[in-house]
Amino acid sequence: MANSIETFPFPFTKDQYEYTNNSSQLNPVRCVEVTGDYNSEIQLKRKLIEEHPERCYRSFRHSIEGQWEILKLLFHEIATYEPDHFTFERRGKEYRFQNLILGEEERFIDRDLSSIDSEPFDLAGRHVQEDLILMGDREGTLFLDAGQLCFPSNWSLAFAFGLDFKSIHTPVPRINQTGFIEKVERFIKRIRPGTAWERNNWSVTITNKLDTPLETYSEWGRSRLKVTEENVEDLLHLRVEIQRLYRLPLTNDVLFTIHTYLLSLKDMATNNEWLTRFFKNVETLTDDIAEYKGISLYKKPLMNYFEQKVKKD
Numbered sequence: 001m002a003n004s005i006e007t008f009p010f011p012f013t014k015d016q017y018e019y020t021n022n023s024s025q026l027n028p029v030r031c032v033e034v035t036g037d038y039n040s041e042i043q044l045k046r047k048l049i050e051e052h053p054e055r056c057y058r059s060f061r062h063s064i065e066g067q068w069e070i071l072k073l074l075f076h077e078i079a080t081y082e083p084d085h086f087t088f089e090r091r092g093k094e095y096r097f098q099n100l101i102l103g104e105e106e107r108f109i110d111r112d113l114s115s116i117d118s119e120p121f122d123l124a125g126r127h128v129q130e131d132l133i134l135m136g137d138r139e140g141t142l143f144l145d146a147g148q149l150c151f152p153s154n155w156s157l158a159f160a161f162g163l164d165f166k167s168i169h170t171p172v173p174r175i176n177q178t179g180f181i182e183k184v185e186r187f188i189k190r191i192r193p194g195t196a197w198e199r200n201n202w203s204v205t206i207t208n209k210l211d212t213p214l215e216t217y218s219e220w221g222r223s224r225l226k227v228t229e230e231n232v233e234d235l236l237h238l239r240v241e242i243q244r245l246y247r248l249p250l251t252n253d254v255l256f257t258i259h260t261y262l263l264s265l266k267d268m269a270t271n272n273e274w275l276t277r278f279f280k281n282v283e284t285l286t287d288d289i290a291e292y293k294g295i296s297l298y299k300k301p302l303m304n305y306f307e308q309k310v311k312k313d
Helices: 038-051 061-081 120-125 180-189 214-226 272-283 287-292 296-312
Strands: 057-059 086-091 094-099 104-109 131-138 141-148 196-205 237-247 254-264
Touching: 038 120, 057 061, 057 120, 061 086, 061 094, 061 120, 061 131, 061 141, 104 120, 120 131, 120 141, 141 180, 214 296, 272 296, 287 296
Parallel strands: none
Antiparallel strands: 057 141, 086 094, 094 104, 131 141, 131 254, 196 237, 237 254
């Protein structure tokens, strides 16, 4: 399910890889985006939720207040910025949300779980393309209190559920030893209520699948062993996550949204500037980062491809 090169958020601004926070404040405040892939991605999310509920959704009971706040926030946001496709209004005690793309309507009474068929966070996630994470801010740190995660990049909601921020990021190379993770957590904890920040994160995958959870690594991970210099252009996809953080004004929880984009190497090769910059970033990766980003097993054929392609163009 690769995106077109015209709309792809190419992540590289420099010719050398750097591990940075790269966050910028959003004005206007936005937590989610609606793209041309909306219908197909929503249908895929719902299919995964129905088939793998234990993998795609987790929540603690104490997150319900934050869930209600997020449900109203996201419905109001997409109705405001996409008025041709969504509406959201309140009539007395009842709220009504219309998804005109899917021809669906949701009616609910605020804080009344009996008025909806699923938890508020789950309901919100079924109408937006992003994966959603609710981080509770308490006891001096952040905890993963709820999540609807359908398109993870080699991690598991079931494993991370309930963990604190630092523990969740333990697999990332050097992040704990350098103190970087503490710096990022302090940054998040300083986000003011009602404000949103955005950063991007990139990796590569030998598949056009959005859903690559840790639980199914045995299915998609083996494709890394099949890469050759001849087929790498067809198999490899650059994966970019646009990650947004929003501090909820009422509960003080943090909403973390993840919008995933894929671009095939074949399509990237039509833009020599992008291909060259991608090549230089991969070339400067340290071994541990290359391993973490899933490149080590096929870095040699990939670099051989780059050397031939970039030199020719």
